[in-house]
Amino acid sequence: MVFSSVSFLFYFLPAILLFYFAVPSKFKNVVLLVFSLLFYYYGEQLYVLILLFSSVLDYTCSLLIERYRGTKKAKAFLIISITANLAMLGFFKYFDFFISSVNALSGISLPLLKVALPIGISFFTFQTMSYTIDVYRGEVRAQKNFLTLFTYVSLFPQLIAGPIVRYKTVERELNGRTHSFDMFGEGVSRFITGLAKKVLLSNQLGALVVSFRSATEKTILFYWIYAAAFTLQIYFDFSGYSDMAIGLGKIFGFTFLENFNYPFISKSITEFWRRWHISLGSWFKDYVYIPLGGSRTGFKKWLRTTLVIWALTGLWHGADWPFVAWGLFVAVFIILEKTILLKAFQKLPGIAARIYFIAIILFSMVIFNGNGITGSFDDIVSMLGFTGLKFINSDTVYYLSSNALLLVISVIASTPLFANIFARIKLKSCGIKILDIAQPVSCLVLLVLSVSYLIDGSFNPFLYFRF
Amino acid sequence: MKSKIKNIIISIGFVIFIFGYLIIGIIQPDSEISFSERRKLNKFPEISWESLISGDFFENFEKYAPDHAPFREEFRTIKALSHFYLFNQKDNNGIFIINGNALKILYPLREKSVTEAGEKLNEVYSAYLTGMKVYYTVIPDKNTYAAEKYNYPVIDFNRCVELLGNAVSDMQYIDLLDCLAADDFYKTDPHWSQVNLEKTVLRLSEIMDFKVPDIKTYTVNRLYPFYGAYYGQSALPLAPDELLYLTNDTIRNATAYDPVSDTSFPIYNTEKFGGIDSYEVFLNGGLPLIEITNNNADTEKELILFRDSSGSSLAPLLIDGYKKITLIDLRYISANLIGRFVDFKDQDVLFMYNIAVLNNNKMLK
Numbered sequence: 001m002v003f004s005s006v007s008f009l010f011y012f013l014p015a016i017l018l019f020y021f022a023v024p025s026k027f028k029n030v031v032l033l034v035f036s037l038l039f040y041y042y043g044e045q046l047y048v049l050i051l052l053f054s055s056v057l058d059y060t061c062s063l064l065i066e067r068y069r070g071t072k073k074a075k076a077f078l079i080i081s082i083t084a085n086l087a088m089l090g091f092f093k094y095f096d097f098f099i100s101s102v103n104a105l106s107g108i109s110l111p112l113l114k115v116a117l118p119i120g121i122s123f124f125t126f127q128t129m130s131y132t133i134d135v136y137r138g139e140v141r142a143q144k145n146f147l148t149l150f151t152y153v154s155l156f157p158q159l160i161a162g163p164i165v166r167y168k169t170v171e172r173e174l175n176g177r178t179h180s181f182d183m184f185g186e187g188v189s190r191f192i193t194g195l196a197k198k199v200l201l202s203n204q205l206g207a208l209v210v211s212f213r214s215a216t217e218k219t220i221l222f223y224w225i226y227a228a229a230f231t232l233q234i235y236f237d238f239s240g241y242s243d244m245a246i247g248l249g250k251i252f253g254f255t256f257l258e259n260f261n262y263p264f265i266s267k268s269i270t271e272f273w274r275r276w277h278i279s280l281g282s283w284f285k286d287y288v289y290i291p292l293g294g295s296r297t298g299f300k301k302w303l304r305t306t307l308v309i310w311a312l313t314g315l316w317h318g319a320d321w322p323f324v325a326w327g328l329f330v331a332v333f334i335i336l337e338k339t340i341l342l343k344a345f346q347k348l349p350g351i352a353a354r355i356y357f358i359a360i361i362l363f364s365m366v367i368f369n370g371n372g373i374t375g376s377f378d379d380i381v382s383m384l385g386f387t388g389l390k391f392i393n394s395d396t397v398y399y400l401s402s403n404a405l406l407l408v409i410s411v412i413a414s415t416p417l418f419a420n421i422f423a424r425i426k427l428k429s430c431g432i433k434i435l436d437i438a439q440p441v442s443c444l445v446l447l448v449l450s451v452s453y454l455i456d457g458s459f460n461p462f463l464y465f466r467f
Numbered sequence: 468m469k470s471k472i473k474n475i476i477i478s479i480g481f482v483i484f485i486f487g488y489l490i491i492g493i494i495q496p497d498s499e500i501s502f503s504e505r506r507k508l509n510k511f512p513e514i515s516w517e518s519l520i521s522g523d524f525f526e527n528f529e530k531y532a533p534d535h536a537p538f539r540e541e542f543r544t545i546k547a548l549s550h551f552y553l554f555n556q557k558d559n560n561g562i563f564i565i566n567g568n569a570l571k572i573l574y575p576l577r578e579k580s581v582t583e584a585g586e587k588l589n590e591v592y593s594a595y596l597t598g599m600k601v602y603y604t605v606i607p608d609k610n611t612y613a614a615e616k617y618n619y620p621v622i623d624f625n626r627c628v629e630l631l632g633n634a635v636s637d638m639q640y641i642d643l644l645d646c647l648a649a650d651d652f653y654k655t656d657p658h659w660s661q662v663n664l665e666k667t668v669l670r671l672s673e674i675m676d677f678k679v680p681d682i683k684t685y686t687v688n689r690l691y692p693f694y695g696a697y698y699g700q701s702a703l704p705l706a707p708d709e710l711l712y713l714t715n716d717t718i719r720n721a722t723a724y725d726p727v728s729d730t731s732f733p734i735y736n737t738e739k740f741g742g743i744d745s746y747e748v749f750l751n752g753g754l755p756l757i758e759i760t761n762n763n764a765d766t767e768k769e770l771i772l773f774r775d776s777s778g779s780s781l782a783p784l785l786i787d788g789y790k791k792i793t794l795i796d797l798r799y800i801s802a803n804l805i806g807r808f809v810d811f812k813d814q815d816v817l818f819m820y821n822i823a824v825l826n827n828n829k830m831l832k
Contacts, residue, residue, distance in 0.1 A: 010488045010532070405554055
């Protein structure tokens, strides 16, 4: 089940709201747990047992870590937890990738398992690992109530497409939280914003990407339009989902950390990755990068660590070599920026850094969405005009003119322009009153528009489900 | 108004919206058919242990829920209007409107599909038609005439004909491109209007050597309002068409027979008007096989017409030229089976398919 569906909006959500707010506080976690499992079961049926296994494993290991704190046994239980989580992820997500790679390298043909990937496994295994590691580090106390931990692991707002919510972020709220119209109203506003981002912008941009892929006469300009459309599509897809998750969290009394911070206003790839999928970046930073030495080691070690981190980031996004290539492409530019480019850009006009950033981010997204490594290479070569394509033709004119306003709205919506305008309006005496009227109205308009697009059955796949 | 009240309004408004929608959805009876989209709606899935464990129930419920959403047509209209006027998109679900005329983007040309369709025609020729006089033609879509003028993507019609010509053998091509214009098609439907087929019928009669009366001698009959296929797909409040059909004594005395179901019916079945597809007035719509017998015939000539739905409205205008016309729709019957029902001898044969069908040869069995 996805948030942007009629079944979620008009069946699942009313049902859980009814039960959740009808029961006393001590039963609210039970209601959340039951509905979260139903939410996962709706799409994955028996894989709900993986959630149970993961919860039992990390519940047991964390209690044992705490019991044997300061001894080698504590470390052993940490290793057991991490190994089991990684083994689970490796089996479901990477086993066939490994076999395919061995087959390709050796020329043999070992059979593939072809096991279906459990939705959201990359998100919830990272969450549970962070929990056990944080218990080992003494940053959080092990949860003694199994149902509470199981509720955290299976919490439906962030279960299948993030953000990666760490236990310490919601520890206090899991044990007791307050509910108010303010939290509920803000949650609803945030949820509707995310829904509109996904349905009104991302899905339409996705339709443009599909049109590009099926077009028989592509042009250089069409390639650039495609690159921009896909880049914006994946942003609104994922940040829209994160908004919906954060909004739903608020409705049920949780405060999740932000996952995006206007990444397209960055002036470098390094800055971009501090603003994009923040929960994943900080996870790798805290649990891989810093333990491997971070930036305080020598250059060679830092170089190695950076390449490892980005190869892993690529693999996290997909079990295939093009994703590794994409991760390494990003790593190369992060390394170049750290060593040369950022200093060089300080001596150049600001526009130079912007142009560099936009070009590299578009190329990186084209690689991300490419049809294999050769397909990605062909796309980039075509963008650069080395394949003899025309610059423009009538089909390109059509798709550009039909989607020009969508692209402009999307670009503006990806910047903090509206947030800044609202902040300025609030400074004026009548500003708050205007916004108090405008916000409920805009919520209603966006909700009605989003529902109308959903009912018409337009293009609606969530890109981040495949991770 | 303070922010607290704002959040109360948003909270209560949202709860009323989703609970109201749920309650109305439960109370209102489910429709079986969407007339505007011309399709059966998904039914509430069967609840059983097997369907719950296998996930079939949830998969089917995901299809059921949007199909039976309250105010569905109104929401579809809101979507279409916002698509055109808020986002300034030039088409909605591939449909675009020019001066009240709904057209559908047919693009890109699937060259492999056209070639395979030609090979399918060759298979039929080899199996049944060797030595017979065989013609083929491609019916242009109304988009063929209008799209380029308004800068919409369009299939290269000539390239399609070229591909088909390269694929087929021992058949003569009849070019109908210059016999039609965008206005010869209904405004809310992809089909041509029978009253505008004068040049088309004349071209066919000249090349295939049969005689038909002047189209002006027919009586024009009218059915209103005709909401075509694009009316529902566009979800916009377009003005309906008037469905026109032509009659004369030959047509009135002719009989149509379905050998598969062993039933007879009139050439124009006006009871079909106002149903899920009003174009089924012509020869009862999509049937695999139809035999039309001209009871006034002064010729022994027979015609076998391999056709799609456009052929249903054209065939009545050819009756005067033949004693019998057999219509075969390869979308509904496998080419391997038609020998059981049709006796191929020395008839004229015409393959007549719309460019949209050729571009999606999966339709042909």
